[in-house]
Amino acid sequence: MNPRTIVVVGAGQAGGWVAKTLRAANFSGCIVLIGEEMHPPHERPPLSKAVLAGEAEAASTYLFKGDEFVKLELDFRPGTRAVTIDRAAKRVVLAGDEAIAYDKLFLCTGGAARRLAVPGGDGPRVHYLRTIADSLAIGSRLSEIRHLVVIGGGWIGLEVAAAARMRKLSVTLIEGLSRLCERSVPPEVSAHLLALHRRNGVEIVLEEGVKAIDDGERVAVELASGRRVQGGAVVAGIGLAPNVALAQAAGIAVDNGIVVDDQGRTSDPDIFAAGDVANAPLACLGRRVRLESWANAQNQAIVAAQAALGGDARYDELPWFWSDQYDMNLQILGLPARWPAPVVRGEPAGGSFSLFFLDDGRIASVVSVNAPRDLRAVKKLIQTRKPVRAEDLADPRIQLQRL
Numbered sequence: 001m002n003p004r005t006i007v008v009v010g011a012g013q014a015g016g017w018v019a020k021t022l023r024a025a026n027f028s029g030c031i032v033l034i035g036e037e038m039h040p041p042h043e044r045p046p047l048s049k050a051v052l053a054g055e056a057e058a059a060s061t062y063l064f065k066g067d068e069f070v071k072l073e074l075d076f077r078p079g080t081r082a083v084t085i086d087r088a089a090k091r092v093v094l095a096g097d098e099a100i101a102y103d104k105l106f107l108c109t110g111g112a113a114r115r116l117a118v119p120g121g122d123g124p125r126v127h128y129l130r131t132i133a134d135s136l137a138i139g140s141r142l143s144e145i146r147h148l149v150v151i152g153g154g155w156i157g158l159e160v161a162a163a164a165r166m167r168k169l170s171v172t173l174i175e176g177l178s179r180l181c182e183r184s185v186p187p188e189v190s191a192h193l194l195a196l197h198r199r200n201g202v203e204i205v206l207e208e209g210v211k212a213i214d215d216g217e218r219v220a221v222e223l224a225s226g227r228r229v230q231g232g233a234v235v236a237g238i239g240l241a242p243n244v245a246l247a248q249a250a251g252i253a254v255d256n257g258i259v260v261d262d263q264g265r266t267s268d269p270d271i272f273a274a275g276d277v278a279n280a281p282l283a284c285l286g287r288r289v290r291l292e293s294w295a296n297a298q299n300q301a302i303v304a305a306q307a308a309l310g311g312d313a314r315y316d317e318l319p320w321f322w323s324d325q326y327d328m329n330l331q332i333l334g335l336p337a338r339w340p341a342p343v344v345r346g347e348p349a350g351g352s353f354s355l356f357f358l359d360d361g362r363i364a365s366v367v368s369v370n371a372p373r374d375l376r377a378v379k380k381l382i383q384t385r386k387p388v389r390a391e392d393l394a395d396p397r398i399q400l401q402r403l
């Protein structure tokens, strides 16, 4: 039976793409888009970059421009939380008790910034960054203070540190592990990030745990070593917890996110999930992953929306991620489970280079720093698993496109 009402919980990037894709596929039934935030669907990357640096308005992050959103003719419910799914009756219950019947349901609930589990971790000047409201609150705090303490040397922490430096604040960044972005880049790139931030005046403290935060006249972060780092405010970027409570309470399979197949279908065939909340199999990697990236939120949502209307496309995109800090653009294609010795192309000391990670004579992944063309050129080689010679990759006289 063709669906007549499709309900989408979560009006972020994935939720927005589900709605757009359904209409693009000529679905003329009712689409109810339920979003806890007050904003229409939007993209988050600028929230730690241009919006935080004061260079772009929050509204510039909206996914739909001009009258595009109105033309989708959605029943959009901003500022509304979905609290229960009644799978037997196929209804979603909203805060306030209104129940909405669905034929197909999408869970695009993303995730929430992890909180510091230390005394003072929820103090008024301790900030976390996920939403537009968070970014605006941090932005206005940055205009009041002179020194910022950042906890966490992952992507969010590093981008916040860079934005704060661009706003002329002094910054101390504290990371518990021995190198920056340890879980997502190889040691060579961590070293590059460390040098980049130090060159831009950020004090970076590695291998230091946070014991407590004292939100007194000034905020003081108490470290495991006994050192106290003072500042006007703290921003903690310590990871994301997927928003699975709704699915879990409804008895849908959950394991590091909502478990879906390669069409975004959950353990209930009428319920789909996409974006940061979904744990999906990727044939190109040969394993399940839950990705937190812009490209995944968009492309997985497109496939899932098509599947809900009977389409047979499968989601199998190579993971792609980027970060911008100061004048550096970094991109990662692929998701290696380990970091063997890379083939280096370009000049790490000169600030523009790519690292290729080979597996059995084939490129498994690439990390490019200020070299986006290298990454684009080898995408096809990775997808087709074509054998390559390390000498060719490393030789700047050989055009990668010709391989």
Ligand SMILES: Cc1cc2nc3c(=O)[nH]c(=O)nc-3n(C[C@H](O)[C@H](O)[C@H](O)COP(=O)(O)OP(=O)(O)OC[C@H]3O[C@@H](n4cnc5c(N)ncnc54)[C@H](O)[C@@H]3O)c2cc1C
Residues within 6 Å of the ligand: 009, 010, 011, 012, 013, 014, 015, 034, 035, 036, 037, 042, 043, 044, 045, 046, 047, 048, 080, 081, 082, 083, 108, 109, 110, 111, 129, 130, 131, 156, 243, 246, 274, 275, 276, 277, 291, 292, 293, 294, 295, 297, 320, 321, 322, 323, 324
């Ligand atoms: C600051 C920041 C910078 C980033 N930078 C990059 C980058 O440079 N490159 C990159 O590739 N990726 C980046 N990302 C990651 C990327 O933005 C995310 O992967 C993407 O936003 C995920 O989209 P989503 O729709 O799955 O989740 P979200 O965009 O988080 O949307 C989920 C929505 O669901 C709502 N919701 C949850 N539960 C309920 C409920 N019960 N009822 C109603 N609504 C609910 C939430 O309020 C939220 O609005 C960044 C993320 C952040 C936060």
